[in-house]
Amino acid sequence: MVIANEFDYRRPATLAEATEILTNHTGSVRILAGGTDLVAWLRDDAIAPDLVVDIKNVPGLNDLRLDGNDLHIGALVTFTDLIESDVVNEHAPLLAEMSETVASQGIRNRATMVGNICSAVPSCDAGPVLLAYDTTVHVTGPDGDRTIDINEWFVGLRQTARTDDEVVTHLTIALRSHGGVYVKLMRYGGEDLAQAAVGIIAYPDHEYRVAFGAVAPTPIRSARIEEALRGKPLDDALVAEVVAMVRDEITPITDMRASAEYRTHMTEVMLKRGLVAATERLAGAGPAYGTRLI
């Protein structure tokens, strides 16, 4: 089975050249990074661009480093890079925990985290975690650089706030002391997309960030649950109170991978276990990062 759609391929050597190509092109265009979604979509005829712009030769886009308290993650940083990074394992092990659940080794070696949120499928693993981190997305385009709050990033099914002539250069996460957890429900390891997923961060003084994946058209945050948790020590009654809110916060569908009822029930279970684990991790205890809670 071949890719039926014919397209031009460009591989700019600089960001300025990439921007120029994207700005001057009038037809449909796609940016190529790891390609694990893009090539599959091309083959499925789900997309038919007349130009593909490969940004892998643009220097500087694979930076992964700490700038003061800001974790800087370049657009070309792969899930394997995150898993193997000392900086990530020391300062944001939640990113490694999430990355380990993505597809398979061969995909993780190629797929980028930025690409994951640019594809913006409802089950994208990076979504809930980057939402919980209040990540900033940095893009550049014909009008220069701008930043997009991750909470404004996912605008619809496979749709983001990035315009077609913009390139995401990197993400920044403002780090402070936290405990995090990513819980992913899947049928089996090695390739499966999330049937439902929960990303949680616990900050000192009983402050939480709570996000869900695969249970709405985009990854979502729950302001209501975060508000209910704020300032109160986590106990069984409080967990029960917020778990009861889940049904009103999510809008899961029934498809070949899971029914809406199953997704809802499991999201409740994952929120419960995740809140406990994130709180314990904040205190330096709890299950080691990478331990499956489900």
Added chain:
Amino acid sequence: MNLKIKVNGEDWVLDVAPADTLLDVLRERIGIKSPKIGCERGDCGSCTILMDGRTIRSCLVLAVEADDHDITTVEGISYEGISELQTLFLENNSFQCGFCTPGIVLSATELLEHNPNPTRHDVQEALAGNLCRCTGYEPIIDAVLAAGRGGTE
């Protein structure tokens, strides 16, 4: 478009279309048939090859993306006789039809390179994206574990 790649130590210069996948170019243009056409959507691992020493799924890579990169297939690790890992696959009956084997051998090669003494869990995780419909996986895991122990039980 012009494509310059090294495949198993040999330099190739080819004219390819942007829509040609690396898997198709390896098989049809270069004549290397060990990467298999399975699902062609990244799920099965039978098209696995090493690019610059790391496994990738060649069905999800455009050939033009491999420009200036170094590709190794199972042929490339077998020129001077089969590797110790491959010998252990023979001894442990780790394949039947063999369709999955090139991909699994390369995935296990990458694992052992980074983690010379993997646990059973490490092996299962590393091979989780390589499907096998014949063996039930256990003989494969046993062979990789044996290779990790330097070939001894």
